[in-house]
Amino acid sequence: MKPLILITNDDGVTAKGLRALDEIAIEFGDVVVMAPVSNASGTSHSITSARPLRVRHVKHTEGLDVYACDGTPVDCVKLAVEYFCPRPPDLVLSGINHGSNSSINVLYSGTMGAVIEATALGFNAIGFSLLHHSPDADFSQATHYIRHIIATTLQKGLPSDISLNVNIPRLPADQIKGIRVCHEARAKWLDSFERRTDPQGQPYWWLTGKFQCPDPPQSSDEWALANGYISIVPIHPDFTHYPSIETLKKTFTT
Amino acid sequence: MKPLILITNDDGVTAKGLRALDEIAIEFGDVVVMAPVSNASGTSHSITSARPLRVRHVKHTEGLDVYACDGTPVDCVKLAVEYFCPRPPDLVLSGINHGSNSSINVLYSGTMGAVIEATALGFNAIGFSLLHHSPDADFSQATHYIRHIIATTLQKGLPSDISLNVNIPRLPADQIKGIRVCHEARAKWLDSFERRTDPQGQPYWWLTGKFQCPDPPQSSDEWALANGYISIVPIHPDFTHYPSIETLKKTFTT
Numbered sequence: 001m002k003p004l005i006l007i008t009n010d011d012g013v014t015a016k017g018l019r020a021l022d023e024i025a026i027e028f029g030d031v032v033v034m035a036p037v038s039n040a041s042g043t044s045h046s047i048t049s050a051r052p053l054r055v056r057h058v059k060h061t062e063g064l065d066v067y068a069c070d071g072t073p074v075d076c077v078k079l080a081v082e083y084f085c086p087r088p089p090d091l092v093l094s095g096i097n098h099g100s101n102s103s104i105n106v107l108y109s110g111t112m113g114a115v116i117e118a119t120a121l122g123f124n125a126i127g128f129s130l131l132h133h134s135p136d137a138d139f140s141q142a143t144h145y146i147r148h149i150i151a152t153t154l155q156k157g158l159p160s161d162i163s164l165n166v167n168i169p170r171l172p173a174d175q176i177k178g179i180r181v182c183h184e185a186r187a188k189w190l191d192s193f194e195r196r197t198d199p200q201g202q203p204y205w206w207l208t209g210k211f212q213c214p215d216p217p218q219s220s221d222e223w224a225l226a227n228g229y230i231s232i233v234p235i236h237p238d239f240t241h242y243p244s245i246e247t248l249k250k251t252f253t254t
Numbered sequence: 255m256k257p258l259i260l261i262t263n264d265d266g267v268t269a270k271g272l273r274a275l276d277e278i279a280i281e282f283g284d285v286v287v288m289a290p291v292s293n294a295s296g297t298s299h300s301i302t303s304a305r306p307l308r309v310r311h312v313k314h315t316e317g318l319d320v321y322a323c324d325g326t327p328v329d330c331v332k333l334a335v336e337y338f339c340p341r342p343p344d345l346v347l348s349g350i351n352h353g354s355n356s357s358i359n360v361l362y363s364g365t366m367g368a369v370i371e372a373t374a375l376g377f378n379a380i381g382f383s384l385l386h387h388s389p390d391a392d393f394s395q396a397t398h399y400i401r402h403i404i405a406t407t408l409q410k411g412l413p414s415d416i417s418l419n420v421n422i423p424r425l426p427a428d429q430i431k432g433i434r435v436c437h438e439a440r441a442k443w444l445d446s447f448e449r450r451t452d453p454q455g456q457p458y459w460w461l462t463g464k465f466q467c468p469d470p471p472q473s474s475d476e477w478a479l480a481n482g483y484i485s486i487v488p489i490h491p492d493f494t495h496y497p498s499i500e501t502l503k504k505t506f507t508t
Contacts, residue, residue, distance in 0.1 A: 026274050044328075053452070074298075076360075077458055078446040092447050100395040103376055106493055107299045108328075116493070120358055121442060125357035149506065156505060181503045183494040188375060192332040196306070204306040205333055232506055234498035239360055239370070240437040244481045244488035248435045251410060252403065252486055 002063075003029030005152055006118075007088040008076040009097065010040045013058060013068040017096035020139035021128060022148050025093060026063055028154060032089070033066040034080035035228025036073060036110075041099075043072045043110035045117065053079060071116035082119060091154060092118035095128035096139050096146075102129070102167040102221040102231060103213060112235075115163045120237045124153055125163040131170045131225060141173040145230050149179075158234075163231040165233040169225045177228040184233055185222035187213035257283030257408055260343040260372075262330040263351065264294045264364025267312060267322040271350035274393035275382060278400050279347060280317055282408060286343070287320040288334035290327060290364075295353075297326045297364035299371065307333060327368035331341040335375060336400075345408055346372035350393050350400075351383035356421040356475040356485060357441040357467060366489075367416075369417045372424040374491040378407055385424045385479060399484050412488075419487040423479045431482040438487055439476035441467035 005025045009018045025031045048071045059066040066085055069076050077092060088235070097111040106112045111127050118125035128146060130137055149166060158164065162217040169176065189209035196204055218221035221231035259279045263272045277286045288309070297496040302325045313320040321338055323330050331346060341419045351365040365381050372379035382400060384391055385493035403420060412418065419438075423430065443463040451457055475485035 008404070014358075042301045042303050044297075044301075044367065046298040046300045046364075047296040047461060049296050049461045050293070052460045053447070054456075054458055073460070078443075082445070082447055083449065083459070100466050104491065107370065107374065107491060108301050110300075113298065116361065120361065141379050152505060159495075159501060162495050162498050162502075164502075165493075179506055181506055183496060183499060184492050186492075189332075191336070193307070193336055195337065202308075204308055205337070206306045207301060207303045207329070207332075232502065234495045234502050235492075235493040236439075236495040236498075237358065237361060238438050239419075239487075239489040239493075241413075241416050241488045241490040242437060244416050244490075245435055245437060247413060248416075248418075248486065248488050251406060252433055252435055 004085060004087055004088040005029050005031050005091045005093060006080055007031060007033045007093045008035050008073050008074045009095055010036065010043060010100050010115045012036050012038045015098065016135060017098050017139055018132065021093055021096050022064065024143060028150055032080060032085050034069050034076040034084055036076060037068045037070045040072055041108045042108050043113065044108055045074055045113035046072050047068055048072060048075050066109045067167050073110040074117045077114045077117045082235045089123055092123045092125040097129035098135060098137055099133040100129055100131045100167055101127060101165060102225055103185040104183065106165055112165060118239045119161060119163040124158045126153060126166060128166045130168045141171065141176065142168040142230065145179060162234045165235050167221060167225055167231045169228055171228060175228060176230060180224040180229040181232045181234060182224050183222035185213050185216040187211060210234055257344040258339060258341055259283050259345045259347060260334055260339055261285060261287045261347045262327050262351050262368045264290065264297060264327045265352050266290050266293045266440060268337050269352065270389060270406060271352050271384065271393055275347055275350050276318065278404065279493045282404055284317045286325050286334060286339050288338055290330060291322045291324045294326055294364045296362050297367065298362055299328055299367035301325050302326060302329050327364040328371045331368045331371045343377055346377045346379040349382035350387060352391055353377055353383065354388040354421055355381060355383040355384045355419060356479055357439040360419055360438065366419055370491045373415060373417040377411045380407060380420060382420045384422045393485040395425065395430065396422040397485065399433060404431050415490050416488045419489050421475060421484055429482060430484060433486060434478040434483040435486045436473055436475045436478050439467050439470040439474035441465060
């Protein structure tokens with residue numbers, strides 16, 4: 001039986017990046033897409049519990065079913081695995097995101113929330129993001145590498161509980177230098193909100209922010225991307241900082 | 255100058271658990287509360303970018319200002335730090351959550367999203383959760399321990415980039431055995447959605463799920479909580495799984 005690949009994203013079911021990813025995935029197996037009805041960027045690992053979810057079957061062609069769901073990317077993964085995949089997926093993909101999910105951006109990303117959820121459920125999972133926010137971004141330059149990463153993962157699997165956060169620099173294909181496996185760079189978003197005043201004189205605040213990542217080390221994703229490489233960061237769904245356990249035992253145990 | 259403590263939560267500005275926490279915090283310094291207008295459970299690390307935010311000043315008493323914001327817990331932390339705290343906070347607290355944020359629940363939790371954001375911004379931060387979902391839960395039984403954890407953190411600080419995920423068992427004060435510093439237990443939520451049919455015969459899906467955590471080790475939070483201890487898990491905002499970097503270099507580098 002062909003591999004089954006489940007795909008979601010956070011830019012919504014009509015996003016160009018999602019289409020680019022399903023066109024590559026179909027080369028490797030049967031594909032089920034379940035993606036948010038509309039843009040769900042910045043929804044992280046959120047889930048919908050205050051209202052029920054609806055699903056629309058958008059498209060069926062040979063080996064491909066596309067569903068739109070009015071939940072978050074994490075909802076999409078949970079619901080698709082339980083009700084819409086004909087068998088357990090061999091691989092869960094998310095993206096291709098319109099914009100970076102490198103460094104600390106993984107925290108906010110719905111694209112990567114879906115990937116982490118898939119990993120927690122026991123599936124191999126990869127998130128792909130292109131460093132280009134435009135809805136009309138060109139996703140073709142990295143097709144060769146995306147194909148390589150999917151093929152390798154299907155063939156060799158991933159370490160237990162590990163998924164991949166793949167970011168692609170905004171460069172023509174012949175200027176991408178290759179792949180680097182790295183760690184998240186330490187970074188911050190500063191000046192997060194812009195205060196404005198409405199026509200009634202009342203204040204409101206728009207999310208904005210400046211990405212601060214001074215001098216990322218050569219071992220980090222930000223360095224790789226700034227120097228023409230595709231970055232792969234292995235991530236896992238356990239937030240525990242193990243080295244601190246012994247230190248904090250001395251501090252807090254009563 | 256007194257320490258400044260910023261508090262948020264995900265149950266909303268009127269939640270009993272938030273009140274319980276600000277009553278303890280005020281013993282230690284000046285307190286600014288900025289919490290979501292309404293319930294924001296399950297919003298994880300999500301941020302609001304599609305619309306601007308509004309803020310309402312709910313309450314001012316000696317040493318305490320309470321604001322309601324129509325964003326997520328992460329929005330509350332960012333916005334409060336930038337516009338509503340009179341100086342940088344010495345400590346950011348979140349909770350007390352009505353319900354567990356142990357084990358894998360940290361992924362979904364808006365309470366813990368706020369804590370991780372505060373850590374990423376460079377502040378000491380602690381999330382408190384009680385294993386009792388009821389809006390009328392009794393939060394008094396752990397006051398002694400919460401006071402101890404806040405006092406110790408203000409006095410000694412936390413390791414760099416580390417925050418605390420504190421969960422409190424649902425037990426009378428005299429049955430709580432003490433504090434254990436531990437790691438997240440591995441767990442899954444299965445049977446995530448319940449399919450129903452509306453009066454028009456159309457399907458919809460409600461989030462539900464069964465928490466599966468068989469045989470948690472004695473070193474884990476689930477074991478501690480099941481055995482009458484308060485659990486403290488040190489967490490950090492870097493999802494990289496460092497031990498896998500070398501393995502994956504061999505697998506993926508082109």
